[in-house]
Amino acid sequence: MKGSTTNDRDTITTFSAMATIVGLWWIVSFFYPPIIVPSPVETVEKAYQLAVEGQLTKELAITVQRALIGFSFSLISGSLLGCFIGSYEKLYQFFKPMVTFLQTVPPISWILLAIIWMGFGSGAPIFVVIIATFPIFFFNAVQGVRHLPEHLLEMGRTFQVHRLRMIKDLYLPSLWPFISSAITICLGNSWKTIVMAELLSSNSGVGAALSMARLQLETAEVFAWTMVIVLLGLITEHVFQWFDDRTRVGKVRKWKSGI
Amino acid sequence: MKGSTTNDRDTITTFSAMATIVGLWWIVSFFYPPIIVPSPVETVEKAYQLAVEGQLTKELAITVQRALIGFSFSLISGSLLGCFIGSYEKLYQFFKPMVTFLQTVPPISWILLAIIWMGFGSGAPIFVVIIATFPIFFFNAVQGVRHLPEHLLEMGRTFQVHRLRMIKDLYLPSLWPFISSAITICLGNSWKTIVMAELLSSNSGVGAALSMARLQLETAEVFAWTMVIVLLGLITEHVFQWFDDRTRVGKVRKWKSGI
Amino acid sequence: MEIRNLTFAYGDKDIFKDFSIYIPEGEITCILGSSGVGKTTLLQMIAGIKKPQFGEIIKNSNQVSYIFQEPRLLPWKTVIENVEFVLLDKMDKGKRRVIAKEMLERVGLGDSLHRFPHELSGGMRQRVSIARAFVIKPEILLLDEPLQGLDVIKRQEIQDLLVSLWETYKPTVVYITHDVEDALAVAYQIIVFAGQPVNVLCHTFIDQPIKERSSSPTYMDAFRTHLMLQMKKSTEIPFDKMMQMKMMQQKMKMA
Amino acid sequence: MEIRNLTFAYGDKDIFKDFSIYIPEGEITCILGSSGVGKTTLLQMIAGIKKPQFGEIIKNSNQVSYIFQEPRLLPWKTVIENVEFVLLDKMDKGKRRVIAKEMLERVGLGDSLHRFPHELSGGMRQRVSIARAFVIKPEILLLDEPLQGLDVIKRQEIQDLLVSLWETYKPTVVYITHDVEDALAVAYQIIVFAGQPVNVLCHTFIDQPIKERSSSPTYMDAFRTHLMLQMKKSTEIPFDKMMQMKMMQQKMKMA
Amino acid sequence: GGKSTTEQNSEQAQAQSEQKEETTSAEKQTFTFLTPKGAPALPGLLLAEEGFENYQLELQTWDQLEQLLAHLQNQEGDFIAAPVNVASTLVNKGLPLKLINVNTWGTIFLVTTDDNVKTLADLEGESLYISHKSGPPDVLTKYLLEKEGIQDKVELNYATPPEIAQMLIAGKIKHAVLPEPVLSSVRIKLQDQVKEVIDFQAAWKEMYNLDLPQAGIVVTEKFAKEHPEVIEAFQKAYGEAIEKMYANPDEIAKLAEQYLDLKGPIVKNALNKMVIKLVEAKDAKASVEQYFLILLESQPESIGGQLPNEGFYYK
Numbered sequence A, B: 001m002k003g004s005t006t007n008d009r010d011t012i013t014t015f016s017a018m019a020t021i022v023g024l025w026w027i028v029s030f031f032y033p034p035i036i037v038p039s040p041v042e043t044v045e046k047a048y049q050l051a052v053e054g055q056l057t058k059e060l061a062i063t064v065q066r067a068l069i070g071f072s073f074s075l076i077s078g079s080l081l082g083c084f085i086g087s088y089e090k091l092y093q094f095f096k097p098m099v100t101f102l103q104t105v106p107p108i109s110w111i112l113l114a115i116i117w118m119g120f121g122s123g124a125p126i127f128v129v130i131i132a133t134f135p136i137f138f139f140n141a142v143q144g145v146r147h148l149p150e151h152l153l154e155m156g157r158t159f160q161v162h163r164l165r166m167i168k169d170l171y172l173p174s175l176w177p178f179i180s181s182a183i184t185i186c187l188g189n190s191w192k193t194i195v196m197a198e199l200l201s202s203n204s205g206v207g208a209a210l211s212m213a214r215l216q217l218e219t220a221e222v223f224a225w226t227m228v229i230v231l232l233g234l235i236t237e238h239v240f241q242w243f244d245d246r247t248r249v250g251k252v253r254k255w256k257s258g259i
Numbered sequence C, D: 001m002e003i004r005n006l007t008f009a010y011g012d013k014d015i016f017k018d019f020s021i022y023i024p025e026g027e028i029t030c031i032l033g034s035s036g037v038g039k040t041t042l043l044q045m046i047a048g049i050k051k052p053q054f055g056e057i058i059k060n061s062n063q064v065s066y067i068f069q070e071p072r073l074l075p076w077k078t079v080i081e082n083v084e085f086v087l088l089d090k091m092d093k094g095k096r097r098v099i100a101k102e103m104l105e106r107v108g109l110g111d112s113l114h115r116f117p118h119e120l121s122g123g124m125r126q127r128v129s130i131a132r133a134f135v136i137k138p139e140i141l142l143l144d145e146p147l148q149g150l151d152v153i154k155r156q157e158i159q160d161l162l163v164s165l166w167e168t169y170k171p172t173v174v175y176i177t178h179d180v181e182d183a184l185a186v187a188y189q190i191i192v193f194a195g196q197p198v199n200v201l202c203h204t205f206i207d208q209p210i211k212e213r214s215s216s217p218t219y220m221d222a223f224r225t226h227l228m229l230q231m232k233k234s235t236e237i238p239f240d241k242m243m244q245m246k247m248m249q250q251k252m253k254m255a
Numbered sequence E: 001g002g003k004s005t006t007e008q009n010s011e012q013a014q015a016q017s018e019q020k021e022e023t024t025s026a027e028k029q030t031f032t033f034l035t036p037k038g039a040p041a042l043p044g045l046l047l048a049e050e051g052f053e054n055y056q057l058e059l060q061t062w063d064q065l066e067q068l069l070a071h072l073q074n075q076e077g078d079f080i081a082a083p084v085n086v087a088s089t090l091v092n093k094g095l096p097l098k099l100i101n102v103n104t105w106g107t108i109f110l111v112t113t114d115d116n117v118k119t120l121a122d123l124e125g126e127s128l129y130i131s132h133k134s135g136p137p138d139v140l141t142k143y144l145l146e147k148e149g150i151q152d153k154v155e156l157n158y159a160t161p162p163e164i165a166q167m168l169i170a171g172k173i174k175h176a177v178l179p180e181p182v183l184s185s186v187r188i189k190l191q192d193q194v195k196e197v198i199d200f201q202a203a204w205k206e207m208y209n210l211d212l213p214q215a216g217i218v219v220t221e222k223f224a225k226e227h228p229e230v231i232e233a234f235q236k237a238y239g240e241a242i243e244k245m246y247a248n249p250d251e252i253a254k255l256a257e258q259y260l261d262l263k264g265p266i267v268k269n270a271l272n273k274m275v276i277k278l279v280e281a282k283d284a285k286a287s288v289e290q291y292f293l294i295l296l297e298s299q300p301e302s303i304g305g306q307l308p309n310e311g312f313y314y315k
């Protein structure tokens, strides 16, 4: 009953937050020439122009597709491996340095290998997104596994509850806060990383467009692409949050009271 | 009593993990010419040479200092703000889009502003590290606050336990798994980000050296610097893990059994 | 302590509606009532954990000690640290330790001071919770089924401990229990709750001093039978009947 | 069910050492003993949650149902879903719901089917745990203080429910309680634990059928007095004396 | 290895100037020279070393466009070396700059490691790797391919210069368009294996009888107004420095290694391949405009959408 009102209020808050960001940007833009900080209006105009020319949707579609492939792959493999490896201390001790390794090698160093292995298509950017998000899913899943509610697991095992049911009703809800936190972080990370990877290694996508605009000192266009990516980030984050709040664990946030 | 043996075994596992990484690298290096993938031996030789010439320690000191400043700032401000803002749903709704914004804007777009505001010294790389790690601390702290054990807080409040004591003995241990997870992620991230930021915005530090080596196609040197950064990442991660295991919450991992 | 016109509801489920009782200061008041009637809710309102939607609770002190229905121990602290946790910061460290240790010994945990909650049995955890509540000398002592999970002998010991503490500094005790015997052993006043919203089904004063009760079994037997009957009623009386009773009571008061 | 030469220690604290008892199948066995003696540990070993370091537990079935000392409910599931959780996946959905609902009504939670655990009172949570354990028809039923937090009337109802379930399909019941009355009401065999490592302090068989017990109070009184005495002993006997007793028992067995 | 920081460069420059001060004991006015770590920086090294006339020069480097912008915004840099198309873009974006000279000519080459490829026409059906999509190398390559009539028959790929160079050396790719000095490192590694198919400078000369301008030096309008004498002195000294540089490539290679962290052999090799000569803006105008016209035609954004106005060329 009250749901919709609360939701409306949330939307208002979010919009006022975005208004604040735009306001700050506007103020900053007064102090710099457009080639350094274009104003929001110039940026939106440029974005509109890109949209009308069709470039916006074209590059965006490519980038979104790549990011989602990389993100989904990391989500699934990172979480699963994290859960599995995190349950065996020895295995974890063995794999932890490897994942830290993935995380610490600068993307620049991965790009070349990615290009050689996968060419100039979508391979390299997807690969870099995976490298950037996989460790986050992995480590969060490990933390989740380590904080599984042992007393509930014992209960389920004693009652010989079927394995699948255990996973669905016990493991997943317990892991969810950790996975959900990783998703929030990685959604943001994916967009950022894909742009950087495309910028360095690809001929298409938002990153490549951004790189071109940058080389041509089209700062307004750089900002327009950035704005597109930020909006994408905010929207996906919001959609996910909406979904998260609707999960059982999200709804029963009170379960934290540890009963 | 058993402590030291377990520790020894852990060290062995870690070393075997690193051996595996080096082994894989060696195998890969057989399939590619040194300009693309130099062998571990060539890389170590190069690193040794850099060390002898003194460049290694010099650049490394600069980079480590910058990374630590940025990391510590994010750790403190991100965790504190996350805890504070996460406790007020409205505030959180307002600030969430802003932090997501920080997280989604590609670093390239920050660099320009950072250079303008802070010049070519250490300012810009530190700024970028903060931008990259702050949101992770923030969101993990928010998750932590949302999963505080309400029943224990009620207990403490009823007994009118002093505020500082509550923070030390109740809030911190409950938040620790979340903060600790963020630290693990951000330690890795900091090293990677600082290198990228230096590569784009600075004339000193490991990133700048790496960029120079890359432009001159000194792949062995690129790998040597990368190796240095990776080692740094592994070592700091390990040290932190050691510390984490020695905290109360780490020791009493069984508290997860939710008593 | 006075509870006046209290109203409290979870969602649209009224637990208390215009509810008033008087709890004499410095005495032990026992609350009986069927499961889910609202006893814990009342205690939490007295402690300030839950806020009533209407009405007020007039306390002469805010120094509260509480044995919760669950042990609520800090999992990352040892037994003795859990007890020390509630001791004032002003007290110096050594003294804190001595006092905590002494109380733990009195509840029979002298040999488990440095173990963690997950290494304890259920009854031991409950006793840590008891020690924690007793170690401070509060003016209001709230006990939510303090003796659950304890064996007969331990129950007796803890009860004796409670009585001796009460005798030394006379706190206001509100004691929830399911066991009529426990209530009879220590209560000055016994209140039986029933219905939804809560009604006071019966309100009994026992004028016998605590020490003499065990030596006058027949006298106590009268109370026992009475209470058992009330308890039985409490689970059987449907809601509308309850309302009728309330009306009658009020009429009687008027008269 | 036979427990043979069981050895179990937490760290260097021996709980069981070369411990053997026999638990008759299809009967109700009650275990009494002071807090922290090792009752829950034994139950968890029977359930397979803890592994003995030595010795074996010979069970004729692995179909186990357990009322834990804490309710252990899934916080993100409603009352009825918590009960359904343990029902076989093979059972179709509609049937599962009907059965779960019926059992919840029998423990008096018919009006709280769709509430979450954090919306329940302590006693209500305990009853969900009871319903969950009773809803499957296991061959081994392990009860760790199932009646804690329940009022006299509810206690009686749940006890009646237990007896009626037991009479219909005769599971092997191991029932931990602190209340001698509870034990006397339903047990076929009462075992009193004491000491560390655990010793069987007394082993009493009650041959009176359950139904007839309430009508023969004097007969039961004898058991009651005996048990109370044993319980008293259990907390008083120091360890070395315990060992002497064990020796003597063994000698007597030999003879 | 070697030292590479700007701070150090400036420190060293300052240290040098301090030394000078001791000897001449006269207060010398210092100007900064902002340059990428490429061809224009090399003569600058000599000037920083010795000063010019009565002035002292301090060298600062940029390698990302953002750094250049930041410098410009903060009004750091009196003399600024930049690719001519970047200079044009800056002017067209409203930053009042004046081109005082063009000093780097023809740094772009199309190279191959395939013996069968002798001319552009042989590239039919092959894939060609180009650095900087939509930048001058891309535009010029497309322009030539179009002239040859095979623009649809060659597959074009883009990546950053180091990646292309690495893959070329590793034999992963065969044909590439690369600028100097990156190309020199390829030449050194591969020696004879790498052959020039097109020297864009030569091709340009053939087509238009003009040189192919690449980079030059700009100053702000304000600076041009206030310090004409300094500009004049700088032009002269810079031209002489170029001559000294060619006369003594070993010394310049050493300085580059020391202050710019460039590899000596690469610098020497690049010196041979790049045409470095100082042409004052007014004389270079024809070449520059021809170049801009080509860029304008196929990629107007690369010069900021239009030809720079007359005032762009310093007189």
Ligand SMILES: Nc1ncnc2c1ncn2[C@@H]1O[C@H](COP(=O)(O)OP(=O)(O)OP(=O)(O)O)[C@@H](O)[C@H]1O
Binding pocket: C112, C118, C119, C120, C121, C122, C123, C124, C149, D010, D011, D015, D033, D034, D035, D036, D037, D038, D039, D040, D041, D042, D069
């Ligand atoms: N995980 C553990 N680690 C170490 N010691 C433990 C652990 N669990 C239980 N103990 C110890 O083992 C002993 C037996 O515990 P157990 O839970 O079996 O007691 P119990 O008989 O069920 O007592 P209660 O009636 O209080 O529930 C206790 O003294 C307890 O301190």
Ligand SMILES: Nc1ncnc2c1ncn2[C@@H]1O[C@H](COP(=O)(O)OP(=O)(O)OP(=O)(O)O)[C@@H](O)[C@H]1O
Binding pocket: C010, C011, C015, C033, C034, C035, C036, C037, C038, C039, C040, C041, C042, C069, D112, D118, D119, D120, D121, D122, D123, D124, D149
């Ligand atoms: N957070 C909550 N949300 C909704 N309903 C609640 C909540 N907490 C308790 N209730 C309901 O309020 C009623 C009273 O609960 P309370 O815990 O006060 O009972 P109680 O008298 O202490 O029972 P018990 O003896 O079983 O502990 C119960 O019917 C319970 O279902």
Ligand SMILES: [Mg+2]
Binding pocket: C039, C040, C041, C069, C144, D121, D122, D123
């Ligand atoms: Mg209660």
Ligand SMILES: [Mg+2]
Binding pocket: C121, C122, C123, D039, D040, D041, D069, D144
């Ligand atoms: Mg127990």
